[in-house]
Amino acid sequence: MIWNESSECMRPDEMRDLQNKRLRTTVERVYHNSTFYRSRMQEMGVSPMDIETIDDLVKLPFTVKTDLRDQYPFGLFSAPMSEIVRLHASSGTTGKPIVAGYTRKDLGTWSEVMARTFAAGGCSRNDIFQIAYGYGLFTGGLGAHYGAEMLGASVIPISAGNTEKQIQLMTDFGSTALCCTPSYALYLAEAIQEMGVRDKLKLRCGFFGAEPWTEEMRREIENKLKIKAFDIFGLTEIIGPGVAYDCEAQSGMHINEDHFLPEIINPQTLQPVAPGEIGELVFTTITKEGMPVIRYRTKDLTSLTYETCSCGRTSVRMHKIMGRSDDMLIIRGVNVFPSQIESVLLEFGEAAPHYHIFVDRANNTDTFEVHVEVRPENFSDDLSSMLNLRKRIEARIQSVVGIHAQVKLVEPRSIERSTGKAKRVTDNRKLY
Amino acid sequence: MIIQQLSIFLENKTGRLTEVTQVLGQAGINLSAFSMAESSDFGIMRVILSDPEKAQHLLTEKGFTVTLSDVVCLRVPNTPGTLSQALLVLSEAGVSIEYMYAFARKDDAALVVIRANDTQRCIDALQSSNLNLVKASEMYDF
Ligand SMILES: [Zn+2]
Numbered sequence: 001m002i003w004n005e006s007s008e009c010m011r012p013d014e015m016r017d018l019q020n021k022r023l024r025t026t027v028e029r030v031y032h033n034s035t036f037y038r039s040r041m042q043e044m045g046v047s048p049m050d051i052e053t054i055d056d057l058v059k060l061p062f063t064v065k066t067d068l069r070d071q072y073p074f075g076l077f078s079a080p081m082s083e084i085v086r087l088h089a090s091s092g093t094t095g096k097p098i099v100a101g102y103t104r105k106d107l108g109t110w111s112e113v114m115a116r117t118f119a120a121g122g123c124s125r126n127d128i129f130q131i132a133y134g135y136g137l138f139t140g141g142l143g144a145h146y147g148a149e150m151l152g153a154s155v156i157p158i159s160a161g162n163t164e165k166q167i168q169l170m171t172d173f174g175s176t177a178l179c180c181t182p183s184y185a186l187y188l189a190e191a192i193q194e195m196g197v198r199d200k201l202k203l204r205c206g207f208f209g210a211e212p213w214t215e216e217m218r219r220e221i222e223n224k225l226k227i228k229a230f231d232i233f234g235l236t237e238i239i240g241p242g243v244a245y246d247c248e249a250q251s252g253m254h255i256n257e258d259h260f261l262p263e264i265i266n267p268q269t270l271q272p273v274a275p276g277e278i279g280e281l282v283f284t285t286i287t288k289e290g291m292p293v294i295r296y297r298t299k300d301l302t303s304l305t306y307e308t309c310s311c312g313r314t315s316v317r318m319h320k321i322m323g324r325s326d327d328m329l330i331i332r333g334v335n336v337f338p339s340q341i342e343s344v345l346l347e348f349g350e351a352a353p354h355y356h357i358f359v360d361r362a363n364n365t366d367t368f369e370v371h372v373e374v375r376p377e378n379f380s381d382d383l384s385s386m387l388n389l390r391k392r393i394e395a396r397i398q399s400v401v402g403i404h405a406q407v408k409l410v411e412p413r414s415i416e417r418s419t420g421k422a423k424r425v426t427d428n429r430k431l432y
Numbered sequence: 433m434i435i436q437q438l439s440i441f442l443e444n445k446t447g448r449l450t451e452v453t454q455v456l457g458q459a460g461i462n463l464s465a466f467s468m469a470e471s472s473d474f475g476i477m478r479v480i481l482s483d484p485e486k487a488q489h490l491l492t493e494k495g496f497t498v499t500l501s502d503v504v505c506l507r508v509p510n511t512p513g514t515l516s517q518a519l520l521v522l523s524e525a526g527v528s529i530e531y532m533y534a535f536a537r538k539d540d541a542a543l544v545v546i547r548a549n550d551t552q553r554c555i556d557a558l559q560s561s562n563l564n565l566v567k568a569s570e571m572y573d574f
Contacts, residue, residue: 374441379497381439381547382530383469383476409474411443413495 003119003151004112007258008313012306015314019261020053022286027051027060030292033078036071037061037294054261057284058272062295065098068237072096079103079289089137090236100139100236101290107146109287110239113256114147117245120254120311121205121230123177125152128202130170132180132188133210134160139240140210144179147242153177160184163191171200178206182213182221182229189224198226207232209241212321218250231320237296238283244318249310252317259287262316263295264304266335267325278303278337280325281318299325301337329425331359331366334403338424341370341405344396348389349377354415360428368405370397373412433555433565434502436484437545440477441497444470452477455494461487464571465545467533478533480505480545480571502551505566506558508534508542515544518563522548525557 002008010018027048030037040061041047050059068076077084085104089097102110123129129148133140141159148155156173158166160180166188169175178185185208192198203225209232221229233253234241243260244253255262264279265272273279281298301323308314323339330336338357345353358369372393380386390407397405416423442448456463466479481487484500491498508514522529530547537543543566548554558565 374497376492376497376499379439379441379499381437381476381478381499381501383471386441386474386476387471409441409443411441411448411495412497414443 001119001122001124002312003116008116008254008315010258010314012314015258016054018258019286022258023054023057023261023284024048024051026284026286026288026292027294029289030078030294034076036067036075037078057261057263057295060284060294062270062282062297063293064297065237065299068098069096073099074101076293077101077291079291084290086142087137088139088142088236088240097137098236100240103289106239106288106290109259110143110242111146111150113239113242113245113259114143115150116256117207117230117232117242118147118151118153118177120245120247120313121177121207121228122248123148123151123153123205127151127153127176128156128174129153129177129179130156130158130166130173130175132158132160132166132178132184138210139234139236140179140181143234143240143242144207148177148179163188167192167195167197170203171197174202176202176204178203178225178227180206180208181210182208182217183211185221185225185229186217189221193224203227205230207245209234215320233318233321235283235296235298237293237298238285239288243283247309247311247313251309252305252319254309254313254315254317255304257316259285261286262304262318264302265297267297267299267328268330268335276303276305278319278322278340279335281321297325301325301328301339327425329357329359329427331368332403334401336368336401336403340400341397341424344393344400345372347396348393349375353378354412355424356415357425358428359425366429368403369408370405371408371410371415373415374409375412433504433559433567434551435480435505435545435566435568435571436500437503437547438479438481438484438487438491439499439501440479440491442475442477444473444475449477451494452491452496455490456481456487459483459486459490461490465533465535465543467535467545469531478545501547504546504548504551504554504558505571506544506546507564507566508544509564510541514563517561518544518558521557521561521563522546522554525553527554527557 031048046059083103084101086102088100131144135141205228207230218229230246232241233244244255246253261284263282265282267280281300281302283296284294285292300321302319302321305317323337327338353375354373356371360367393407462482464480469476488498528549532546534542534544
């Protein structure tokens with residue numbers, strides 16, 4: 001079901017006109033209401049008059065996370081506090097949190113994009129929503145809450161935690177849709193399995209976000225809970241959940257581009273990449289009043305596709321986040337992301353094997369070696385087929401990344417395991 | 433007539449081969465035959481041993497990548513022509529050989545391990561030409 005057909009299925013030329021108009025309004029607003037943005041623009045010699053269409057975006061300054069921290073708490077607001085009706089903050093693990101302020105109109109926008117999200121997953125006023133995101137300063141709980149209310153669904157504001165109670169209410173109230181983090185969804189799935197109560201549940205879908213998760217995890221949640229699992233993308237800096245959403249085709253998340261204008265840039269040169277290429281996702285909000293952000297660098301890596309989706313929506317879609325831009329390597333002048341290597345290796349088995357990238361410099365040329373652990377399903381007693389496997393991996397890396405990597409097959413467990421975030425790269429080049 | 437062969441993926445690092453033989457030796461598993469196929473940076477060790485499944489389990493536990501495959505073992509007496517006859521029989525039967533290796537036995541005969549693309553056809557072809565195959569049970573006691 002499509003919640004707002006005129007926006008979600010808008011003709012591309014009409015969308016562009018709308019974005020042009022909204023971008024101009026936003027630039028005017030920040031220039032005249034935020035000292036931060038005004039001085040940034042003045043430093044670059046740009047005035048609102050220079051911004052006519054979205055092609056002029058490149059003239060505008062970038063905003064980064066530290067800007068938001070430096071302006072703590074309200075320095076980036078472009079509306080007077082008398083118009084701010086809600087404050088949220090990210091749970092910054094280091095330093096000061098990031099604060100977001102919403103006007104009444106912003107809250108309306110947020111509910112609207114969340115209602116689109118839920119409708120895209122096949123939900124309507126007949127659904128019963130169990131909101132198991134945390135309520136409070138975190139945007140997850142209230143964002144999903146008001147979106148589900150706008151949809152007209154029945155909302156259970158249970159918040160996060162207390163698994164036993166979650167399952168009890170899910171059973172007694174007949175919840176049909178679940179909203180929580182993907183890791184909590186898996187935890188719940190296991191508890192439900194253990195209690196053997198799946199047959200008593202009416203649950204048929206879930207909307208999961210606020211942390212990165214893999215396609216593999218999606219299948220696991222879907223199989224264990226016997227539901228359809230939808231991804232929600234969002235950032236407190238932009239609005240919270242609802243920046244982009246999965247449709248039933250699950251082939252990339254539709255960006256609410258009438259509100260949040262995306263760009264993909266090369267994190268090194270800061271120039272836009274060619275259409276369809278991987279790079280860092282950058283957002284400019286074009287309807288927000290409380291805290292609009294201009295060219296906010298998310299540090300997330302993804303790519304965009306502008307083809308019309310099989311669901312009928314015309315809005316641009318973003319690929320699942322493929323990593324962080326800080327992980328980018330430049331080898332022989334080419335940008336290489338560890339996630340690209342991972343995606344290649346995934347083609348050779350059920351799960352991606354452990355791998356490690358070694359970069360060094362010999363005779364003034366970068367060396368690029370990928371060590372790949374041999375998993376039982378890839379192992380053959382025939383030497384020539386093993387050599388062939390190595391050759392096929394090298395060929396796929398070459399075609400995906402664009403440069404040749406020397407692949408070395410190594411024994412399982414020979415690549416060091418690190419707790420938490422695995423370190424995938426050793427760069428021994430002494431360039432500085 | 434099918435014999436199970438255990439293959440182990442090994443990086444060309446010192447000590448790994450010793451580790452394999454130690455694991456097997458400590459478990460009382462006897463090696464009857466073994467061969468190495470090597471590339472520049474890794475190798476595949478193929479062994480015929482008394483308890484292939486136990487060996488697979490033990491080595492997997494130790495973190496090795498192993499696989500079991502079916503092979504055929506041909507007895508080649510110390511008379512000329514047997515091996516070339518066998519190869520001719522197989523090629524006429526449309527059986528292709530992925531690899532083979534030989535080892536000697538006390539009784540003067542050589543044993544040739546053959547990994548074919550179709551093990552059953554390989555056995556049928558060799559037996560119908562009265563070539564002498566070794567049973568799995570005979571492999572381990574010499
Ligand atoms: Zn779609």
